[in-house]
Amino acid sequence: MNAIQTAGLTKHYGHRPPPIHPPFGQPTGIVRALDDLTVSVREGEIFGFLGPNGAGKSTMIRLLLGFLHPTSGHATVLGRDIVLDSVEIRRRVGYLPGGVALYDSLTGEAQLDYMADLAGRRPVLRGELLDRLELSTRTLGRLVRDYSRGMRQKIGIVQAIQHDPELAILDEPTEGLDPLMQRAFYDILDERKAAGRTIFFSSHVLSEVERVCDRVAIIRQGRLVALEDVAGLLARRKRNVEMRLSGPAPVLAGVPGVSALALDDGRLTCQLEGDVGPFLRAIAGAPIADLTIEPAHLEEAFLEFYAEDSGAAEAEPTPSREAGSAAVGEAR
Amino acid sequence: MNGPLLRHTWRSQRLRLLAVALALFGWGLVLPIVYAQFGATFRSLLESGIIPPAIANFGGGDIFTLPGSIALGFVHPIALILVCVFAVGFAASAIAGERQRGTLEVLLSRPVSRRTVYATLLASTFGFVAIAISAYLAGMFASATAAGVAGEIDASRLPLVWLNGLLLFGAIGSIALAASVSFDRLAPALGVTLAILLVSYFCEILGTLWPDAAWLQPYSLFHYLETREILTGSPDPFAFGLLSVVAVVAIGYALVVFPRRDLAAPS
Numbered sequence: 001m002n003a004i005q006t007a008g009l010t011k012h013y014g015h016r017p018p019p020i021h022p023p024f025g026q027p028t029g030i031v032r033a034l035d036d037l038t039v040s041v042r043e044g045e046i047f048g049f050l051g052p053n054g055a056g057k058s059t060m061i062r063l064l065l066g067f068l069h070p071t072s073g074h075a076t077v078l079g080r081d082i083v084l085d086s087v088e089i090r091r092r093v094g095y096l097p098g099g100v101a102l103y104d105s106l107t108g109e110a111q112l113d114y115m116a117d118l119a120g121r122r123p124v125l126r127g128e129l130l131d132r133l134e135l136s137t138r139t140l141g142r143l144v145r146d147y148s149r150g151m152r153q154k155i156g157i158v159q160a161i162q163h164d165p166e167l168a169i170l171d172e173p174t175e176g177l178d179p180l181m182q183r184a185f186y187d188i189l190d191e192r193k194a195a196g197r198t199i200f201f202s203s204h205v206l207s208e209v210e211r212v213c214d215r216v217a218i219i220r221q222g223r224l225v226a227l228e229d230v231a232g233l234l235a236r237r238k239r240n241v242e243m244r245l246s247g248p249a250p251v252l253a254g255v256p257g258v259s260a261l262a263l264d265d266g267r268l269t270c271q272l273e274g275d276v277g278p279f280l281r282a283i284a285g286a287p288i289a290d291l292t293i294e295p296a297h298l299e300e301a302f303l304e305f306y307a308e309d310s311g312a313a314e315a316e317p318t319p320s321r322e323a324g325s326a327a328v329g330e331a332r
Numbered sequence: 333m334n335g336p337l338l339r340h341t342w343r344s345q346r347l348r349l350l351a352v353a354l355a356l357f358g359w360g361l362v363l364p365i366v367y368a369q370f371g372a373t374f375r376s377l378l379e380s381g382i383i384p385p386a387i388a389n390f391g392g393g394d395i396f397t398l399p400g401s402i403a404l405g406f407v408h409p410i411a412l413i414l415v416c417v418f419a420v421g422f423a424a425s426a427i428a429g430e431r432q433r434g435t436l437e438v439l440l441s442r443p444v445s446r447r448t449v450y451a452t453l454l455a456s457t458f459g460f461v462a463i464a465i466s467a468y469l470a471g472m473f474a475s476a477t478a479a480g481v482a483g484e485i486d487a488s489r490l491p492l493v494w495l496n497g498l499l500l501f502g503a504i505g506s507i508a509l510a511a512s513v514s515f516d517r518l519a520p521a522l523g524v525t526l527a528i529l530l531v532s533y534f535c536e537i538l539g540t541l542w543p544d545a546a547w548l549q550p551y552s553l554f555h556y557l558e559t560r561e562i563l564t565g566s567p568d569p570f571a572f573g574l575l576s577v578v579a580v581v582a583i584g585y586a587l588v589v590f591p592r593r594d595l596a597a598p599s
Contacts, residue, residue: 062596
């Protein structure tokens with residue numbers, strides 16, 4: 001069973017424009033926050049939801065949790081309908097909102113107790129999470145209003161996971177965390193995954209998605225641009241190759257996967273995509289003084305997706321939906 | 333209703349509730365003493381024609397009788413402001429305020445339906461108002477007893493006075509909560525509620541002071557506060573019914589609107 005399954009999920013804000021605008025009135029259009037999104041998150045995986053600000057990430061999360069009502073389409077979370085069974089879904093889910101807001105008049109401990117009481121489940125993971133995130137008893141005894149942004153974020157993470165939910169939905173979870181705490185947080189995610197829990201998190205920090213996610217969906221302007229395994233996405237990305245030569249350059253033109261070939265004063269650069277075998281065979285025996293092959297970063301993949309999507313957008317009236325559908329089909 | 337939310341709400345309001353209850357108890361002490369000390373003098377002044385007759389019925393109360401003094405204390409701006417700390421201040425901010433601060437989504441991410449959240453906050457509003465009114469009536473009765481004038485009222489009718497006050501301020505609280513579920517920010521929720529409250533109060537006070545404006549009074553919620561009539565034995569059941577209907581309509585509106593609203597990300 002999929003932890004999350006959406007089918008044509010759509011959310012539009014605003015009203016239909018009137019047929020005739022009043023003389024001085026502003027036209028009121030519809031904002032397409034999410035358009036025809038079909039995506040599935042498997043149980044037990046860490047799923048990254050990527051997109052720039054305003055792409056529709058938070059809209060998607062808010063739809064899943066029942067804060068928003070879909071304009072059309074259908075979705076289930078842990079097998080339950082998001083419209084009909086919202087309370088039951090929230091009983092089994094942990095949620096960290098983006099820029100989490102806490103009750104300033106409570107201490108950290110009282111805040112966590114209150115959240116656990118509301119969840120109706122014992123906070124079985126609290127002690128372990130507090131240790132990992134270095135939140136001491138003394139810190140928890142202070143009022144939340146005195147907390148730094150990072151400490152608030154830690155409390156937000158603990159309240160979302162402390163009751164060991166089957167699915168954790170985390171909106172930009174590492175915002176405000178220092179690198180050490182980010183690493184501790186990634187370890188927590190890995191352990192939750194090992195325990196069979198599902199993690200769905202949105203981010204625009206590509207390196208963390210690359211570090212922790214099994215699969216990633218990329219959305220743009222409310223539409224799905226890609227949905228793939230992170231490993232597959234990286235494998236398909238072009239690598240940047242640079243070699244310094246002490247003699248004649250090897251013949252790389254026509255080698256499968258090689259592109260953007262350039263030779264300048266004994267320095268050869270190119271891009272390499274897919275299987276590296278043909279490339280290695282082509283450079284075997286060449287007088288290479290130094291060779292660098294940069295690993296593909298998700299950021300480049302991400303930017304490439306956006307570049308492709310933007311390019312297609314100029315040619316086609318509704319390109320991203322097609323791109324999204326194709327990607328979904330591929331993922332399935 | 334949701335237990336943890338109810339406990340959290342009462343815990344967070346406990347100091348405010350204590351302060352308001354003490355202030356209302358203190359306010360309740362004042363008018364019976366004033367009446368006991370100066371009531372006869374004021375009555376003779378009224379009968380001499382120096383005081384305009386309209387003053388004798390300010391807001392449905394007066395200082396020439398004990399029931400009138402109690403009624404006057406109830407509609408006096410001091411009592412009004414104190415009770416409205418909860419009937420308006422708490423109720424208007426209960427949802428719109430949490431929404432503005434961003435804490436509503438933390439709350440609603442838990443297995444609590446919006447109707448349950450609303451019902452819990454509504455019950456809290458009525459509870460706070462009930463305690464505030466009780467404090468006023470307790471102060472009033474203690475003062476009247478100490479001044480030796482408690483025998484001028486039928487103490488068995490005080491629960492009805494309490495109920496009438498609860499219905500009035502409960503209706504105002506229900507309107508405030510209805511405004512609270514309708515807006516994403518506290519200011520418009522508070523503004524709408526205060527506008528309704530002030531217009532309503534103005535209609536009643538103007539009607540009592542100026543006979544030509546008496547037709548405005550039935551449009552005021554305060555017109556249906558029947559303290560003096562209850563204590564003198566002639567309450568109008570319609571007043572109780574109307575205040576109940578206003579509360580029910582506001583509650584019904586909120587129960588329909590709140591679950592259907594889209595709660596976009598706080599800005």
